[in-house]
Amino acid sequence: MPERQFLLLGIEGPLMSFGGVVVDELGPTRIFPTLSAITGMLGNALGWQHWDGLKLQRLQSRLSLACRLDRSGRVLTDFQTTSHDRDEAAWTTRGIPVSRKATNGPTIRNRQYLADAAFTVAVTLAPSEEDGQPTLIDLAAALERPARPLFFGRKGCFPAEPIGRGIVVGETFRAVLLRDAPFGLTRLWLPDGEPDAADGQPMTVADLRDWPCNVMAGSRVVRELLIEHRRDAG
Numbered sequence: 365m366p367e368r369q370f371l372l373l374g375i376e377g378p379l380m381s382f383g384g385v386v387v388d389e390l391g392p393t394r395i396f397p398t399l400s401a402i403t404g405m406l407g408n409a410l411g412w413q414h415w416d417g418l419k420l421q422r423l424q425s426r427l428s429l430a431c432r433l434d435r436s437g438r439v440l441t442d443f444q445t446t447s448h449d450r451d452e453a454a455w456t457t458r459g460i461p462v463s464r465k466a467t468n469g470p471t472i473r474n475r476q477y478l479a480d481a482a483f484t485v486a487v488t489l490a491p492s493e494e495d496g497q498p499t500l501i502d503l504a505a506a507l508e509r510p511a512r513p514l515f516f517g518r519k520g521c522f523p524a525e526p527i528g529r530g531i532v533v534g535e536t537f538r539a540v541l542l543r544d545a546p547f548g549l550t551r552l553w554l555p556d557g558e559p560d561a562a563d564g565q566p567m568t569v570a571d572l573r574d575w576p577c578n579v580m581a582g583s584r585v586v587r588e589l590l591i592e593h594r595r596d597a598g
Contacts, residue, residue, distance in 0.1 A: 365535045365559065368488055371500045372529035372540075373402070373507070376434075376482040380516030381475070382571075383580070393439065393476040393517070396431045396553050397485055398571035399584065401517050403427060405527075406503055411511030417576035422497055424575065429487045430537035430558075433551040437481030446471045477521070484529075486540050504528050536560050542593055550593040556585035564589040 375397050382394040382401045403424040412419055493499055498506070507514075507528030515521045534540040538560045541552055554561035564587025572582030
């Protein structure tokens with residue numbers, strides 16, 4: 365099997381949120397990083413804006429990612445009441461205040477977070493090079509010196525350490541993620557269709573975004589594996 369390049373990401377912080385399907389006032393979180401969240405974070409590191417929807421859409425379609433659970437953390441539900449006056453400014457990571465629409469009374473909602481969780485994520489691009497689109501080297505450089513502060517899902521969810529962990533070479537996501545995994549039971553989420561993911565439990569994950577329209581739309585299949593990682597694994 366030919367070797368590929370993988371960009372490794374360390375996803376670790378006091379709080380993070382990887383949006384699930386919102387129903388009424390409840391905004392759940394997935395228990396592992398989602399494709400749309402990683403796409404948005406990388407676009408933010410590159411300095412792209414929300415109106416760069418076509419660029420973000422193309423990046424999402426090229427990205428493939430796998431995830432290793434390093435620390436599960438726990439789910440917290442934050443009960444929120446919000447109310448904005450018409451002229452009240454809101455903070456943004458761009459450093460430019462923006463106004464929020466006035467509301468008739470407080471808005472009540474529940475938002476879930478993952479507290480004290482940690483993951484290792486490996487990403488690839490297909491095709492690896494494309495005119496006008498970033499390469500893995502470009503993404504690694506952007507994570508080293510991001511255009512704006514980075515966060516995990518919501519603006520208050522800052523990383524605990526630098527995210528980029530460099531580019532490595534390997535045959536499969538599974539082999540790359542098991543290289544430095546602690547010995548013992550290891551939990552992985554691999555893209556469906558990977559040659560060494562067929563023995564995993566299939567899960568349908570609604571984590572694709574229509575970036576030009578700025579709405580969540582679409583799902584993909586991932587394979588969840590529990591592997592007894594020994595010294596001869598990977």
